[in-house]
Amino acid sequence: MTRHNRSENITAPALSRRAAIGAGAMAIAAASDAIAQTPVSPPSTITSPPRDFGPGGAPTTYFTDPDVITVDPLFNNYAQPNSAIKRLWTGALWSEGPAWNAQGRYLVWSDIPNDRQLRWLEDDGRVSVFRKPSNNSNGNSFDFQGRQLSCEHLTRRVVRYELDGSVTVLASSFEGKRLNSPNDIAAHPDGSYWFTDPPYGGQLYEGAPDAAGGASNASGRLKNRLGQSADIGAAKRELPTNCYRIDPGGRIDLVVTEEQVPDPNGICFSPDYKKLYVVSTGKGPGDTGPGGKGEIYSFDVGSDNKLGNRKLFSDFMIDGVKCGPDGVRCDVDGNLWCSSNAGRAVGYSGVTVYTPEGKLIGRIRLPEICGNICFGGPKRNRLFMAASQSLYAVYVNTQGAGPG
Numbered sequence: 434m435t436r437h438n439r440s441e442n443i444t445a446p447a448l449s450r451r452a453a454i455g456a457g458a459m460a461i462a463a464a465s466d467a468i469a470q471t472p473v474s475p476p477s478t479i480t481s482p483p484r485d486f487g488p489g490g491a492p493t494t495y496f497t498d499p500d501v502i503t504v505d506p507l508f509n510n511y512a513q514p515n516s517a518i519k520r521l522w523t524g525a526l527w528s529e530g531p532a533w534n535a536q537g538r539y540l541v542w543s544d545i546p547n548d549r550q551l552r553w554l555e556d557d558g559r560v561s562v563f564r565k566p567s568n569n570s571n572g573n574s575f576d577f578q579g580r581q582l583s584c585e586h587l588t589r590r591v592v593r594y595e596l597d598g599s600v601t602v603l604a605s606s607f608e609g610k611r612l613n614s615p616n617d618i619a620a621h622p623d624g625s626y627w628f629t630d631p632p633y634g635g636q637l638y639e640g641a642p643d644a645a646g647g648a649s650n651a652s653g654r655l656k657n658r659l660g661q662s663a664d665i666g667a668a669k670r671e672l673p674t675n676c677y678r679i680d681p682g683g684r685i686d687l688v689v690t691e692e693q694v695p696d697p698n699g700i701c702f703s704p705d706y707k708k709l710y711v712v713s714t715g716k717g718p719g720d721t722g723p724g725g726k727g728e729i730y731s732f733d734v735g736s737d738n739k740l741g742n743r744k745l746f747s748d749f750m751i752d753g754v755k756c757g758p759d760g761v762r763c764d765v766d767g768n769l770w771c772s773s774n775a776g777r778a779v780g781y782s783g784v785t786v787y788t789p790e791g792k793l794i795g796r797i798r799l800p801e802i803c804g805n806i807c808f809g810g811p812k813r814n815r816l817f818m819a820a821s822q823s824l825y826a827v828y829v830n831t832q833g834a835g836p837g
Contacts, residue, residue: 475499478800479780486520486800486825493517500783500798501827508786508795511768513814516828518797521553522560527639528819530617530760532573532581532837533809540809542819543570545586545639553824555810560824569640571633572617572760572805575837582626582837584615586634587641587661589668591615591626591679603679604628607687610671614640617700617760617805619709620836624681625738627688627709629697631674631725632717643669648719670719676700676711678738688740689732696725699761699771699805702734703789704834709734710746710769712758727757729771731791746791747771754778756785760805760819764831768794770816772803784818799825808833 476484476491477499484500485491493499498517503509526546533540540553541563550570552563564570568585575581581594582603589612590605603626606612614634619627634640635649641661645653647669658666674696676689689697689711699712709732716724729747732740746769749756757774764770767789773796775781783799784806801821809817813832818825 477780478783478798483800486518487523488520498827502796502798503794504796505792505794507788511764511766511786511829511831512795513828513830518799518825518827521558521824521826522551523823525551525822525824527804528821528824529571529804530573530584531805531807531809531817531819531824532575533807533813533817533833534575534579534581535811535813535836536579538811540807540817540824541573541581542805542817542824543567543573543583545569545571548587550583551824569634571639572615572628573837574618574620574807576620576626577622577624577836579836582618582620584618584628586614586639587665589614589634591618591628603683604677604685607672607675607677607685611668613670613672613674616698619700619702621702621706626679627676627700627702628679629676629700629711630672631696631698631714632670632719633696633698633714635670636718641665641668643719648721651719674717674720686738688738693743694730695723696720698725699759701761701763701769702835703763703767704765705767707734708732708789709740710761710763712761712771714759715757727755729758729761729769747787747793749773749785751781751785751793751796754781756781758785759803760807762806762808763834764808764829765834766831767834768831770806770808772806772818772820774802774804776802782820784816797827807837 475495497514525544529543531542538555549565550563550567569587570583572584591603593601613630613632616629642650642655642657673691678686678688694711694713697711698714713728714725731744731746733742749758759772761771769787782802784797786795803820805819
C-alpha cells in the first residue's frame with residue numbers, strides 16, 4: 434500500500450471553464466429529471482412550514498385544494514374542485530357565530546373576548562367593527578324576516594335586532610330562573626326560535642363568572658364585577674344546561690334536557706325541519722358532573738314541536754382521534770357540516786361533513802381550531818368558517834338549507 438506524506442500536494446486534473454459549464458448543465462438536467470419523476474405532495478395545513486392561507490401566501494396551484502379531503506366518494510359531489518380555502522381576515526381573540534345577511538351581502542361574526550361583533554363586506558372584503566359592546570355575544574343567525582339574532586354570554590340572554598334598529602330581548606330566564614349563557618340559535622319557519630344554553634359564558638374570558646357562591650365562582654375569589662357595567666354581577670347559575678324553544682307569542686318551552694344532551698352547543702334543523710341536531714361539547718365552567726360528551730345528537734321534530742327518537746348521530750371519533758364538535762349547519766341535501774376542535778391533533782381541526790345517516794364523507798382542514806360555520810354568499814354556496822383568531826371561506830358545490 435502506498436503512503437503519502439501529509440505535506441504532499443494532491444492536485445486534480447485541470448477543468449476548463451467550458452467543461453465546468455457543461456458539467457453544471459448536465460447536473461441541472463439530471464436533477465430536473467429526478468424532480469419530474471418524484472411525486473410531489475401538495476402543500477397542506479400540516480406541512481412544516483405550514484401552508485400560508487392568507488392573501489400574501491403562495492397561490493394554490495393544485496386543481497383540488499389539498500386540505501379539502503374526500504373521505505367517501507360521495508363528497509366529490511359537494512366539494513368544489515377549483516376553489517381554494519382562503520383566510521379572509523385575522524386579528525380576533527376567539528371567533529364564533531358567523532351568520533350571513535342575504536340582503537346586505539355581508540357576514541357578521543362574534544369576537545367574544547373582545548366584546549364585539551365584526552362584519553366582512555363581500556364587495557371589497559373589508560372588515561370593520563359592527564357592534565361594540567356586544568355583551569360577549571356568541572352565536573348569531575338571521576331569521577326568515579332578515580332580523581339578526583344573537584346569543585349573549587354577558588347578559589345571559591337572547592336578543593333580536595329589529596329592522597328599525599331597536600333591540601328586543603327574546604329570552605333571559607326560564608320559569609323565573611336566569612339563563613346560563615345562550616350559545617347558538619336556529620330560526621324555524623313557524624316563527625319560533627330554538628336555542629342552546631350551556632355555561633360557557635360563566636368565565637372571565639368570554640363573559641362574567643357567577644356571583645360569589647355560584648357554580649363558576651364557588652369560592653368567591655373571582656371579582657366578577659371588574660371591568661363590567663353596574664348592572665352586571667348578580668347572576669348565578671340556576672338552571673341545568675338545557676335547550677329551549679321561543680314560541681312566536683313569546684312563551685319559552687324546555688325542549689331538550691341536560692340529561693339528554695349535556696352542555697348543548699351548536700343547533701340546527703334539517704332542510705325539511707323534521708329533525709333537530711344538537712351538539713354536546715366539552716365540560717363547562719361550574720359543571721359538577723362529567724359535562725359535555727363531544728358528540729352530536731339528532732331528534733325527530735313532531736307536529737306539536739315535541740322532540741322524540743333521540744339518537745347518537747356521531748361520536749366525533751375521526752381516524753381514532755377524538756375531536757370536539759361545536760357549530761353545525763345543514764345543506765339542501767340534508768348533509769350535516771360541523772366545525773371541529775381537535776386541540777393539538779393538528780390536521781383534524783376544521784370542518785367535518787356527514788350524510789343525513791351519520792356517515793362521514795369529507796373533511797376540511799384548517800390551521801386553527803374551528804368554532805362555528807355558516808353558508809353564505811349571494812348563492813349561499815360559500816362556507817364561512819370562524820376559527821380561533823381568523824375567518825376562512827371556501828366555495829362548495831351545494832347550498833345552505835336555512836337562513837343565516
